[in-house]
Amino acid sequence: MTVSRALSKPELVSEETRNRIEQAVRELGYVPNLAASALVTRRSGVVGALITTITNPILATTIEILQQGLSKAGLHMLIGETRFSPEEETKMLRAFLGRQLDGLILAYGYHTPETLALLQAARIPVVELWDLPEGDEPRTPVGQVVGFSNWAAGAAAGQHLVDCGYQRPAFFGYEDARENLRWQGFRQAVVEGLGIEPLRYNTSAIPHIDDGVAVIERYVRGELEFDGAFFTNDMPAIGALFTCQRNGIDVPGELGICGFGDLPIARVASPALTSVRVPAELVANTTVELLTQQIKAEGVGAMLNDVGSELIARESTARRSS
Structure with missing residues (x-):
C-alpha cells in the first residue's frame, strides 16, 4: 500500500520512504501497469x-x-x-x-x-x-x-494596409472555414476603406515559406496585381519579404507585407515584419x-x-x- 501511495500520490509519503521506493523502482526497472490502474480509478x-x-x-x-x-x-x-x-x-x-x-x-x-x-x-x-x-x-x-476572432484579425490587417496608403490590398491564405472568416474581415475593411474588391489568392493548406516566394515571383511576372499583401501566416510573409529583396522590390515603398502569428523572425527581419499577434x-x-x-x-x-x-x-x- 505504501509503494502504491508513493507512486500515485508521492506527496502523502515521507521523503525518506519515497526515496527508498524510487531507488527500488530504478534498480528493478519497474513500470506501473497504467491500464490496470485505469480500470480501478477510471483515470488514465x-x-x-x-x-x-x-x-x-x-x-x-x-x-x-x-x-x-x-x-x-x-x-x-x-x-x-x-x-x-x-x-x-x-x-x-x-x-x-x-x-x-x-x-x-x-x-x-x-x-x-x-x-x-x-x-x-x-x-x-x-x-x-x-x-x-x-x-x-x-x-x-x-x-x-480558448481563442480569438478570425474575422477581427483579418479586419485589422485590411484596415492597417488601407490606413498606410496601399491602394490594391490582397489576401493570401488557403481555403477553409477560419481562413474564410479572416478573408471576410479583411474584405470588409478594404471595401469600406477603398471601395474596391481586394484580390484573394489561395496558397497551400500547410503554410510554407515557398508560398510567399511563389506569390512574389508571380507578381514580378505581372500575373498578380497588388501593392499591399496580407499573408495569413508569417512564414509565407517572410518568404515574400526575402524574394522582394532578391528582386530589388522596395518594401514598404512598392509593396507592403503583413503576416500573421508574430513569430520571432518577424521582429528581426529587415525590414521588420508587420504581423497579427495571438497570445x-x-x-x-x-x-x-x-x-x-x-x-x-x-x-x-x-x-x-x-x-x-x-x-x-x-x-x-x-x-x-x-
Missing part, C-alpha cells in the same frame, strides 16, 4: 491533443507550454497531427479514445459528424483552441473554447487551467474565452507618403 492520467500541424512555430510553442502545465498537474499529453484534415482528426480520435483519455485538446474547431458523435459518446472534458465560434452560421463548440502563451495556460479544473471536478469555468489578437505594425508596412 493522459490528455490527448490533436494538433493541425507541429511545424507551425506558434503551435510548437503552444504544445510546449501545454506539456509543461499538464505535467505540473500530474498529467501526460499524447499528441497527434491532423494536417488540417477533419477526416484525419476522426481517425486519430478513434485511436486516442481507446486509451481512456482523461481529457482532450483540439486545435481546430471544425469537425466531421463522426467526430462529433465520438466526442458526445466519450463524455470527457474537451477544450478547443484558437477559433471562436463566429460568422453568419457560427459552429456549435464541442467543449470549452499563444495565454491560450495554452488558459487551456491547461480549464481542462484540469474539469478533470479534477473543480468547476467548469467560462465556455468561451476570447484572448484577442493585436496587429503589431513594423517597417514592412510603413505609412506611404501621399
Whole structure:
C-alpha cells in the first residue's frame, strides 16, 4: 500500500520512504501497469491533443507550454497531427479514445459528424483552441473554447494596409472555414476603406515559406496585381519579404507585407515584419487551467474565452507618403 501511495500520490509519503521506493523502482526497472490502474480509478492520467500541424512555430510553442502545465498537474499529453484534415482528426480520435483519455485538446474547431458523435459518446472534458465560434452560421463548440476572432484579425490587417496608403490590398491564405472568416474581415475593411474588391489568392493548406516566394515571383511576372499583401501566416510573409529583396522590390515603398502569428523572425527581419499577434502563451495556460479544473471536478469555468489578437505594425508596412 505504501509503494502504491508513493507512486500515485508521492506527496502523502515521507521523503525518506519515497526515496527508498524510487531507488527500488530504478534498480528493478519497474513500470506501473497504467491500464490496470485505469480500470480501478477510471483515470488514465493522459490528455490527448490533436494538433493541425507541429511545424507551425506558434503551435510548437503552444504544445510546449501545454506539456509543461499538464505535467505540473500530474498529467501526460499524447499528441497527434491532423494536417488540417477533419477526416484525419476522426481517425486519430478513434485511436486516442481507446486509451481512456482523461481529457482532450483540439486545435481546430471544425469537425466531421463522426467526430462529433465520438466526442458526445466519450463524455470527457474537451477544450478547443484558437477559433471562436463566429460568422453568419457560427459552429456549435464541442467543449470549452480558448481563442480569438478570425474575422477581427483579418479586419485589422485590411484596415492597417488601407490606413498606410496601399491602394490594391490582397489576401493570401488557403481555403477553409477560419481562413474564410479572416478573408471576410479583411474584405470588409478594404471595401469600406477603398471601395474596391481586394484580390484573394489561395496558397497551400500547410503554410510554407515557398508560398510567399511563389506569390512574389508571380507578381514580378505581372500575373498578380497588388501593392499591399496580407499573408495569413508569417512564414509565407517572410518568404515574400526575402524574394522582394532578391528582386530589388522596395518594401514598404512598392509593396507592403503583413503576416500573421508574430513569430520571432518577424521582429528581426529587415525590414521588420508587420504581423497579427495571438497570445499563444495565454491560450495554452488558459487551456491547461480549464481542462484540469474539469478533470479534477473543480468547476467548469467560462465556455468561451476570447484572448484577442493585436496587429503589431513594423517597417514592412510603413505609412506611404501621399
